[in-house]
Amino acid sequence: MGATTEERVDHPLFARLYARTAPAEDRRGLAARRAALLRGLAGDVIEIGAGDGRNFAHYPAAVTRVVAVEPEPRLRRLARARAADVPVPVEVVDAVASRLPVDDASLDAAVACLVLCSVGDQEAALNEAYRVLRPGGQLRYLEHVRAPSRGLARVQRAMDATFWPRVAGGCHTGRDTLAAVERTGFAVPAPVTFRFPRLRTPLSFHVLGTAHRPPAVP
Ligand SMILES: C[S@@+](CC[C@H](N)C(=O)[O-])C[C@H]1O[C@@H](n2cnc3c(N)ncnc32)[C@H](O)[C@@H]1O
Secondary structure, X not given: OOOOHHHOOOXXXXXXXXXXXXXXXXXXXHXXXXXXXXXXXXXXXXXXXXXXXXXXXXXXXXEEEEEEEOOOHHHHHHHHHHHOOOOOOEEEEOOEOOEOOOOOOOEEEEEEEOOOOOXXXXXXXXHHHHHHEEEEEEEEEEEEOOOOOHXXXXXXXXXXXXXXXXXXXXXXXXXXXXXXXXXHOOEOOOOEEEEOOOOOOOOOEEEEEEEEOOOOOO
């Protein structure tokens, strides 16, 4: 399924920059967080906004299938090359978070890694993740979010309202993503919180955790 015109994600400059800088970020500690994000997963999974596919190597062997959604053409090509090189079966598809190409309640887990900052409609993306998960299914997330201090949150607001989304592929530095996950109907146990990089910057404040679509009531 291709992206509709309104949802087209085509950020050639950002895609190039991301593909160039991400390996260094991984070496500085992000790869270990990616591994933690996916640890213990099993069954059928969707990854939303897979980028160049740098999570694929971290999926455990118990994962039977990954549908990796990536709307940006250059990143999708890189992701397809990576998918061919990992033991877990990964299908990379052209689609967007607000319209996932899978049936209702058909998956065991959805993975959102550094993507809920960038989607055009975060509420629609989360509703879709909820829709495709079976009751009891997991949403695994690793996201940078709103800073806890008022000063930095103000800087984030200023960046998000001006240049940042334009230079960073639609990214917003200061979204209150966990509150949005909770509003969608997920159960959200306390996440791991950490700063990456350690310095207090508008992009450092991260959350990593698992939210659940509540089990069906018998
Ligand atoms: C910062 S990159 C992160 C990529 C990858 N998840 C990672 O962890 O390295 C943000 C990704 O979100 C994707 N993206 C942006 N808008 C999207 C949307 N509406 N639906 C799905 N993916 C989207 C971008 O194309 C890009 O691959």
